[in-house]
Amino acid sequence: MDASERELFAHAIRRATEDRSGVDLDEALDELGWVAALAEDRAAAVAILFEAQGEANATSSALDQVIFAALGVPGLDPASVVLPPLRSVQAPGRFDGARVVIQGLGTDALARGDTVIIVARGDAGDEMLVAPVSALKVEEISGLDAALGLVAVSGELERASPPAAALIDWGAALAAGQLALGHELVGNGRAMLELARQHALERTQFGRPIAAFQAVRHRLAESLVALEAAAALLNAASDDSSPVTAAMAKALAGRSARTVARHCQQVLAGIGFTTEHSLHRFVRRTYVLDQLLGAGSVLTRHLGTEVLAAGSLPAAFPL
Amino acid sequence: MELAEFKAAADRWLDEQATELAADFEGIGTLDQQLEQLRKVMRLAYDAGFMRMGWPERVGGLGGSNLLRAYLGETLTARDLVEPGIYSMPEVLAPTVIDYAPAELAADMVPRLLRGDENWCQGFSEPGTGSNLGALACRATHDGEGWRVDGQKVWTSLAHYAQRCVLLTRTGTPESAHRGITAFFVDMDSPGITVRPIETMHGVAEFCAVFYDGVFVPHDRVLGEVGGGWSVAMDLLPYERSTALWHRAAYLQRRLEQLIAAAPAGSLDPMAVGEATELVWAFRARSRATQRRLTTGETLGPETSIDKVLVASAEQAVFDLVAEGLGSAVTLADDPVSQRWRAEFLYSRAATIYGGSSEIQRNIIARRLLDLGADR
Numbered sequence: 220m221d222a223s224e225r226e227l228f229a230h231a232i233r234r235a236t237e238d239r240s241g242v243d244l245d246e247a248l249d250e251l252g253w254v255a256a257l258a259e260d261r262a263a264a265v266a267i268l269f270e271a272q273g274e275a276n277a278t279s280s281a282l283d284q285v286i287f288a289a290l291g292v293p294g295l296d297p298a299s300v301v302l303p304p305l306r307s308v309q310a311p312g313r314f315d316g317a318r319v320v321i322q323g324l325g326t327d328a329l330a331r332g333d334t335v336i337i338v339a340r341g342d343a344g345d346e347m348l349v350a351p352v353s354a355l356k357v358e359e360i361s362g363l364d365a366a367l368g369l370v371a372v373s374g375e376l377e378r379a380s381p382p383a384a385a386l387i388d389w390g391a392a393l394a395a396g397q398l399a400l401g402h403e404l405v406g407n408g409r410a411m412l413e414l415a416r417q418h419a420l421e422r423t424q425f426g427r428p429i430a431a432f433q434a435v436r437h438r439l440a441e442s443l444v445a446l447e448a449a450a451a452l453l454n455a456a457s458d459d460s461s462p463v464t465a466a467m468a469k470a471l472a473g474r475s476a477r478t479v480a481r482h483c484q485q486v487l488a489g490i491g492f493t494t495e496h497s498l499h500r501f502v503r504r505t506y507v508l509d510q511l512l513g514a515g516s517v518l519t520r521h522l523g524t525e526v527l528a529a530g531s532l533p534a535a536f537p538l
Numbered sequence: 539m540e541l542a543e544f545k546a547a548a549d550r551w552l553d554e555q556a557t558e559l560a561a562d563f564e565g566i567g568t569l570d571q572q573l574e575q576l577r578k579v580m581r582l583a584y585d586a587g588f589m590r591m592g593w594p595e596r597v598g599g600l601g602g603s604n605l606l607r608a609y610l611g612e613t614l615t616a617r618d619l620v621e622p623g624i625y626s627m628p629e630v631l632a633p634t635v636i637d638y639a640p641a642e643l644a645a646d647m648v649p650r651l652l653r654g655d656e657n658w659c660q661g662f663s664e665p666g667t668g669s670n671l672g673a674l675a676c677r678a679t680h681d682g683e684g685w686r687v688d689g690q691k692v693w694t695s696l697a698h699y700a701q702r703c704v705l706l707t708r709t710g711t712p713e714s715a716h717r718g719i720t721a722f723f724v725d726m727d728s729p730g731i732t733v734r735p736i737e738t739m740h741g742v743a744e745f746c747a748v749f750y751d752g753v754f755v756p757h758d759r760v761l762g763e764v765g766g767g768w769s770v771a772m773d774l775l776p777y778e779r780s781t782a783l784w785h786r787a788a789y790l791q792r793r794l795e796q797l798i799a800a801a802p803a804g805s806l807d808p809m810a811v812g813e814a815t816e817l818v819w820a821f822r823a824r825s826r827a828t829q830r831r832l833t834t835g836e837t838l839g840p841e842t843s844i845d846k847v848l849v850a851s852a853e854q855a856v857f858d859l860v861a862e863g864l865g866s867a868v869t870l871a872d873d874p875v876s877q878r879w880r881a882e883f884l885y886s887r888a889a890t891i892y893g894g895s896s897e898i899q900r901n902i903i904a905r906r907l908l909d910l911g912a913d914r
Binding site for chain 2: 412419420428430431432433436439441443447448449452454455456464467470471474516519520521524526530531532533535536538
């Protein structure tokens, strides 16, 4: 996409996410040709949609589409992909003799669909299975963020023979999903920052808007710094297509969004603690997204462990 | 020349000249040694053409994108050939002189700086005005064909080595704030200038107090307009937060890498290592995006305050780890390599203070980027 196409596309996507969510948003994304955009310019399509989705606190089946596309299996009909269990990055299936034991999470789109894709860890590498959703146990989760519509997915299947596809690159699929969630976390953070900013300008104490107080201003400034750092690293990771950079970017986006949640909750104070105000939706989403496809803390500790074991840093993206 | 071509040529040349370019001292060295090394590297790189790339032809450059300069500083730093703080000073001062000095003056002076024949300094801070730059008091008054400067500057890096200074003075009334400031390009050997180095806790006396006592500056040394010094300063500061910071990213990456290699097993917390690595990578990503905006001709502005807050956080995160993983080097040992770790650890404590404190950067972010209105 060139700059003007990108701007038009972003505008249309933003309008769609502002007043639609779930199935409605999926329909709108179909009409806007989001999947085609994903195939044509993944970095731009992912950044635009997931930031907008995060800002609007919306849901869609886009995460499934991103991971499916990154699995890159030709001739396969699009379907939802089972996600790893909370905090984990491991493929959700594991072989146990001729059976595959599945334990993971799914989006609300997975629960609505007919077919599901499962990646399982084999001895020679990761393999892919395609199964009817009805073959698995799918349970709704309310939890911290019921509006996100996550489901718990579990069950056991026969090992496909021959496998549905040759070995699968779960690492690449995971990295693509991590970048998408990273952008969603940044969008989610931008929404919290805007809510806090508006409040700081409107709320008057001691005869002036609280935005005039440096203690408040600096919290909001720190929030913007945290978000821009994460956004920059996500963009660099998209250019770089290194799974190590993608994991770093996702971890940092989670940490940044948690920083923003803390500062904005403080600035929004009493009103932000009520369900009358929308802040709580974004705070809830922050903490759940931070734990999906590798919790930020897990990814960061893993990075540090790898760096110490290797005695050197990973290759950095060039100028 | 394209970036890829430049990278290959510069790295080939640096490989070939490795012996000649290498420093002849171990550890951090004295400031004399650092500057001698800087002069040598800049002269050789200038004569080979690399130091002239990315600078306009009217000041002795060979043209091309700013990315070429960014890469040269990156690779010189990554090879430990220059100290990035002093190497990057031309990135801040040369664009100001190119943009605001009379054309002949810029054409005469800038090549001397790029070739390493001269050092320049930047006279902004004063004892009474650190963060509040608009309140500066160093006075310039009309005197025949020029101006007389009286006052004091402080924290002027390398003033004791510098031949020239980009100096901010008060030419309006004391109440004129940012409207009554004029910038000059001053010869440091002018009668009436006294330079006193400041001893700092990291042990390298790179900062100075500079006293101006009736110093005559000819009228053709005004940078920009009389009374227009604030815009000179505001245009300069983003340069301080762009290419110079890309060089600093290379430095932080190198020192983190060296720390990881040198720290005894078990001395570093994997979580802290992961966090510092992510911060350095994020800063690098942010600085790269800034470089790319410069390339497209975009004017940099208050958004570079984000880059400055990030570099300070990343630098302190890296050197907090140094104090853990190389605790004995930082606290006890006196060999040259340990002394360098100690000096750089101590210098990192100032990362949130110099070049506009982190608080000032947050004020700028709040007012200019978040549109939070005035803070009083």
